[in-house]
Amino acid sequence: MDNIVTRYNRGSKELVFLNEHKSIEELREEELNEHMWRRYLRRRPLLPEVKLTISKLQHVTTKTGVKGIIRNGFKGEYYAIGNCNYGPFSYWSGVVDPEEVETEISDWIEENTELDPSDMNANSPAFSEESLYGNYKFSLDFEDVLNAYEYRFCGGENAVFRVFGMSCFKQQIVYTVVVHSPYEDQFCDFPLLPNDPDNSICGLEDDTIFWWPESVSSFNEYNDDESIDWRKYFVWDHLVFAFHVEHYFQFTKVFLLKHLTPCQLYEVNICMEKETRRTAKKFIKWLKYCNR
Structure with missing residues (x-):
């Protein structure tokens, strides 16, 4: 199968690179006539250099999803691309400690004295408490998820x-x-996954996952043709873990409810069951009462 495939995901055009993690600079060398090339690859962004630790894993869902997870566990979904089906997978987003993000970015700005700190804020959607996918957020320690997975699968x-x-x-x-x-x-x-995290988008070292994000702000700086005038554009990156599950990935109800919190949706989102954070909070409270 070709390593580069175009498909449509929930109505959005998705260009997939299998078997590799490319940096923005590497993507630019591809000179692809695609939406991302027109949108941001033709620009010369100011890329941060911060190495972050994945400390937690997060799974965001809707009220319907929460009911199924509490009852049966995390269900696997197949990933279809071309004539191939991979999986089934239980998807989790990698989460970093907010204090580590702030510290690493501050240190990097100090080493790049020409930067205005106000232009490099850690407000990328990857670091936000808000969600694009649902009002219910399971946040578990990376180690807890991995230990449970290794025990069960x-x-x-x-x-x-x-x-x-x-x-x-x-x-x-x-x-x-x-x-x-x-x-x-x-x-x-x-x-x-490379065991040299200093020279890759993400890597594994001593049972720890490290990630080098290339977009830490909601808006990124770039200039055209080495111009002294810097402009802004928007693109964000994040790290997702696809756990291969042959059946439901289960935890106890008490454990799951302990790590379930409500969250606000982004103004622009792809959630099919939209609620307010207040409504989600009431439903979680009711779930905890019923499962005491």
Whole structure:
């Protein structure tokens, strides 16, 4: 199968690169006649250099999704591309500690004295408390999710991390890491996640996942043709973990409810069951009462 595939995801054009995580600079070298090239690759962005630790994993869903998760666990979904179906996967977003983000960005700005700190804020959607997908957010420690996965799906052995690929949308870049059992051979053709996190978009070192985001602000600086005038554009990137699950990925109800919180939707979102944060908070309170 071709490593570069175009498909449509919820009505949005998605350019998929399988088996690799490309930086913006590497994408620019492709000179692709695609929406992302017209939107942001032709520009010369000011790219931050911050190395962040993935400390938590997050799964955001709707009220319908919450009911199913509390009842049965996290359900796997197949990822269809071309004539291939991969999975089923349980998807989780990588989350970094807010204090680490602030510290790393502040240190980087100090080393780049020509920057105005007000132009480099850690307000990318990847770091936001708001959501594009639903009003209900499960936030678990990375270690807790990994330990539970290895116990249920890996026979207690270490899970395998591989570079699944990346998806480029109009204003979003998604880097996906597949996590699977050492006994699963479906993903043998995908490269292992690098153990050199200082020279890759993300990498594994001493059981810790590191990520180098290339967009930490809601608006990014760029200039054309080495002009002294800097302008702004918007694109954000984030890291997603696709856990291969042969059946439901289950936790106890008490544990799940302990780590479930309401969240506000972005003004522009792709949620099909829109609620207010207040309504979601009341429903979570009711769930906890019913499952005491």
